[in-house]
Amino acid sequence: MTGLGDNNDKDLYWGPGCRKMLEGFPEEVQDIILQAFFFAQKGSKHPDAKPLKGFHGASVLEVVVPFDTNAYRAVYTTRFTGAIYVLHIFQKKSKSGIATPKKEIDLIKQRLKQIEAQK
Template identity: 55%
Template sequence: MNDLLRAIKATVFVGSSKKDLRAFPAAVRSEIGQSLFEAQLGEHPRNAKPLKGFGGVLEIRDNFDGDTYRAVYTTRFEGVLYVLHAFQKKSTSGIATPQRHIDLVRQRLSDAETIHKATKGDR
């Protein structure tokens, strides 16, 4: 059991990502939560795809009741999974992530790097 506990990456929610994720419908929270757990174990969730323009940043997509929900995370930093953003995609045209969300992910990735540097060695 200790080997399993050591293999599970710690999870840090950046900004409002935890609050935003909690606002999703229960079925979506469950699906995204399962995918994040798989990522914590070092696996690649089936519904996660690389987010274009970012190295080491993935986006989990889940469709529910005609809406699309997304959670963005990175495992770029050793031993920690950072959840950067969670949002409901409202755009009806195309599948591209709206620029305001990309900008927020970029800022929170920078925040995650700052957090990681500040807490490195504390684990």
């Protein structure tokens, strides 16, 4: 994961492929997601950031941005002191339900465990 930040902010670390995935999203979606990361770096929570179900507590957050007929999602954690980790960024195309698909949850859990193992 690569970092970005200054001395007053929490560092922002991007999970594998997350930055590239975000760059492929519509500009309006990118703006909202990047704004959510900025809020987190400053120690605040963006109005569109909600705790991701199944992760017990509010340290794993999801930003869902509906755009056109799709939903764009970014998942990050504030669990670790002085750092924000972008765990996963993806586009959900499913027409049924709003739940995060199991394969996406599994990847998020895997990346979170990898970070915990490094701490």
